[in-house]
Amino acid sequence: MTAKTLYEKIWNNHLVYEEPGKPSLLYIDRHLIHEGTSPQAFSGLRAEGRKVRRPDLTFAVMDHSVPTKDRTLPIIDQDAKAQFDALEKNCKESGVRLFDMNSKNQGIVHIIGPELGITQPGQTIVCGDSHTSTHGAFGTLAFGIGTSEVEHVLATQCLVQGESKTLHILVHGKRPKGVTAKDIILAIIGKIGIGGGTGHVAEYGGQAIRELSMDGRMTVCNMTIEGGARAGMVAPDETTFAYLEGRPFVPRGKEFQDAVERWKLLTTDDGAKFDMTVELQAENIAPQVTWGTNPGVVTGVTDRVPDPGSFANPDDQKATERALHYMGLKAGTPIVDIPVDRVFIGSCTNSRLDDLRAAAHLVAGKHVAKNIKQALIVPGSRGIKAAAEKEGLDRIFSEAGFEWRDAGCSMCIGMNADVLPPHERSASTSNRNFEGRQGRDSRTHLVSPVMAAAAAIAGHFVDVREFAVTEVE
Amino acid sequence: MKPFITHTGLVLPFDRVNVDTDQMVPKQFLKALTREGFGRILFYDWRYLAGEKPNPEFILNFPEYKGASLLLTRANFGCGSSREHAPWAIGDYGFRVILAPSYADIFYNNCFKNGILPAILKDSDIDQLFKRAEADRSYTLSVDLPNQSITDNKSLTLTFEIAPSRKEVLLKGLDDIGTSLQHVGAIDAYEKAHAATATMYAPVDVKNYS
Numbered sequence: 001m002t003a004k005t006l007y008e009k010i011w012n013n014h015l016v017y018e019e020p021g022k023p024s025l026l027y028i029d030r031h032l033i034h035e036g037t038s039p040q041a042f043s044g045l046r047a048e049g050r051k052v053r054r055p056d057l058t059f060a061v062m063d064h065s066v067p068t069k070d071r072t073l074p075i076i077d078q079d080a081k082a083q084f085d086a087l088e089k090n091c092k093e094s095g096v097r098l099f100d101m102n103s104k105n106q107g108i109v110h111i112i113g114p115e116l117g118i119t120q121p122g123q124t125i126v127c128g129d130s131h132t133s134t135h136g137a138f139g140t141l142a143f144g145i146g147t148s149e150v151e152h153v154l155a156t157q158c159l160v161q162g163e164s165k166t167l168h169i170l171v172h173g174k175r176p177k178g179v180t181a182k183d184i185i186l187a188i189i190g191k192i193g194i195g196g197g198t199g200h201v202a203e204y205g206g207q208a209i210r211e212l213s214m215d216g217r218m219t220v221c222n223m224t225i226e227g228g229a230r231a232g233m234v235a236p237d238e239t240t241f242a243y244l245e246g247r248p249f250v251p252r253g254k255e256f257q258d259a260v261e262r263w264k265l266l267t268t269d270d271g272a273k274f275d276m277t278v279e280l281q282a283e284n285i286a287p288q289v290t291w292g293t294n295p296g297v298v299t300g301v302t303d304r305v306p307d308p309g310s311f312a313n314p315d316d317q318k319a320t321e322r323a324l325h326y327m328g329l330k331a332g333t334p335i336v337d338i339p340v341d342r343v344f345i346g347s348c349t350n351s352r353l354d355d356l357r358a359a360a361h362l363v364a365g366k367h368v369a370k371n372i373k374q375a376l377i378v379p380g381s382r383g384i385k386a387a388a389e390k391e392g393l394d395r396i397f398s399e400a401g402f403e404w405r406d407a408g409c410s411m412c413i414g415m416n417a418d419v420l421p422p423h424e425r426s427a428s429t430s431n432r433n434f435e436g437r438q439g440r441d442s443r444t445h446l447v448s449p450v451m452a453a454a455a456a457i458a459g460h461f462v463d464v465r466e467f468a469v470t471e472v473e
Numbered sequence: 474m475k476p477f478i479t480h481t482g483l484v485l486p487f488d489r490v491n492v493d494t495d496q497m498v499p500k501q502f503l504k505a506l507t508r509e510g511f512g513r514i515l516f517y518d519w520r521y522l523a524g525e526k527p528n529p530e531f532i533l534n535f536p537e538y539k540g541a542s543l544l545l546t547r548a549n550f551g552c553g554s555s556r557e558h559a560p561w562a563i564g565d566y567g568f569r570v571i572l573a574p575s576y577a578d579i580f581y582n583n584c585f586k587n588g589i590l591p592a593i594l595k596d597s598d599i600d601q602l603f604k605r606a607e608a609d610r611s612y613t614l615s616v617d618l619p620n621q622s623i624t625d626n627k628s629l630t631l632t633f634e635i636a637p638s639r640k641e642v643l644l645k646g647l648d649d650i651g652t653s654l655q656h657v658g659a660i661d662a663y664e665k666a667h668a669a670t671a672t673m674y675a676p677v678d679v680k681n682y683s
């Protein structure tokens with residue numbers, strides 16, 4: 001038998017129908033939906049008189065537009081309300097389980113899937129959302145789809161897919177103190193570029209990846225799409241199994257043990273071939289900060305904003321000029337001299353308990369700088385919020401001058417009231433710094449939670465490694 | 474879906490790399506319940522100034538490009554968010570063909586669900602088309618999908634790449650769901666064969682999980 005990659009194994013396990021020269025029909029184990037990209041899919045089904053084939057494998061949540069302040073108040077945004085109402089009606093009619101905004105399990109779709117154990121190794125998972133790649137941290141094949149495909153999965157529980165190429169990303173060595181999963185993935189995207197992984201499914205390996213917690217692995221897989229690859233995965237191991245045991249939707253007792261035995265087989269065979277391999281040395285990665293308008297334009301915190309002229313390709317020169325103009329930055333400025341207006345710690349990239357703990361540890365007993373207009377902590381789910389409150393993290397943040405909010409996408413996308421105003425600059429733990437992402441004409445710098453926390457305290461970017469080491473992790 | 478066979482139209486040269494879907498349809502328009510009417514807001518933040526005044530410096534607002542139906546652009550078009558609102562906006566605006574050296578995966582997929590042809594051309598051919606389109610603001614091209622060719626009226630002929638199965642979807646205007654449902658027997662069989670390991674475990678206190 002030929003040696004296979006993890007991706008090929010999961011792919012083969014889910015083939016429903018194949019025909020030479022055509023994309024295959026792939027079975028989908030879990031379908032996650034949210035209010036933003038599902039209404040048109042349900043209307044499409046209705047128009048054709050079709051039904052949801054497997055409501056039991058479909059999970060819905062409200063996350064993109066939910067308010068992060070008081071949810072007992074009426075929703076003022078009528079368009080958002082219409083989407084919430086539509087999701088509720090669609091779920092009720094089709095029998096799909098919905099975590100509405102008042103559910104104690106509500107949260108960002110990619111946070112609650114793993115948190116509730118809906119996400120499990122070896123599965124195929126799709127969602128009308130590009131950051132579905134997050135779930136790959138469990139050794140699942142998970143990727144984002146468009147609304148027409150959401151409709152397709154609702155109707156058939158399958159997806160029409162061509163096989164992807166494979167990309168092996170190895171991060172060797174030990175991650176230095178102050179360097180987080182976020183810095184690793186930003187460094188990877190910086191290296192391969194935002195289109196570097198297009199057409200590929202990535203598998204991460206190497207000591208620095210293996211040593212990450214599940215929270216950290218999810219951060220890495222989450223931003224895989226920012227490097228162009230639709231899915232990123234980490235083969236499951238003891239860390240994965242320990243995380244999953246006891247979660248609500250995970251099998252229990254003997255059935256859990258049997259599942260673990262099956263999950264252990266989900267590794268890439270020795271000698272399996274990847275179409276492309278990228279290798280990094282963890283020791284060489286510094287805390288990262290993006291300076292432009294896509295996640296691939298990133299540099300170490302000790303560096304400077306680059307000169308457009310330093311790029312060889314004329315397209316890159318033009319894009320860099322545009323980006324610096326948009327960002328209000330001068331070439332040559334040291335990153336640590338860039339002042340920050342607002343800090344956002346949240347999003348499906350960095351709003352899990354590990355992230356909040358690390359940030360809280362850093363800010364404990366300190367206070368946000370005077371020039372910071374707002375510092376937001378938005379836990380990824382109500383479950384995480386409750387767990388953090390149990391540890392007293394909310395108090396630490398509040399005393400340090402941060403606002404402690406309810407769970408949702410929030411300022412990652414600014415579809416609710418949490419918007420970054422025009423020309424203001426954020427240190428944000430989210431995943432996209434595209435023009436207008438956090439608000440029209442807003443300026444986003446992507447960083448890790450500890451880098452964001454440190455920027456809040458200092459009022460500008462700062463090398464988190466300068467903080468006493470114990471304060472970092 | 475309307476089949477796509479040939480198309481002739483005005484070319485709009487949009488000289489930017491890595492155009493992401495957040496730019497095509499900014500987040501404030503993701504709260505819609507229908508697929509219609511997105512053409513008006515395509516490239517909203519670039520296209521309109523305060524008060525929805527058209528930005529005269531943005532190429533979509535140039536009067537000579539009114540009615541353009543081929544969008545000529547650069548690498549990695551459609552990166553970022555999976556929002557299908559992006560191709561809905563492109564199609565509703567009136568574009569039927571995109572010409573670029575490469576696309577982001579999800580966006581590329583989404584185009585085929587909406588009868589838009591995302592043609593992949595060699596970098597050097599894209600450069601050449603930009604030269605011609607920028608020199609002549611009424612530059613038109615004819616696209617022939619069966620032959621995978623693009624011609625102008627000055628004897629330029631180029632070819633583009635597309636997978637045969639993708640080509641068929643556009644040529645026949647196929648409805649994916651209808652096609653897949655022809656294999657419902659295979660789906661049933663798959664579910665039966667995997668039932669033992671694919672059980673959906675409901676939590677013990679299942680009432681707490683709604």
Ligand code: SF4
Binds near residue numbers: 412431
């Ligand atoms: S947190 Fe941001 S990236 Fe994640 S699902 Fe929400 S909007 Fe998308």
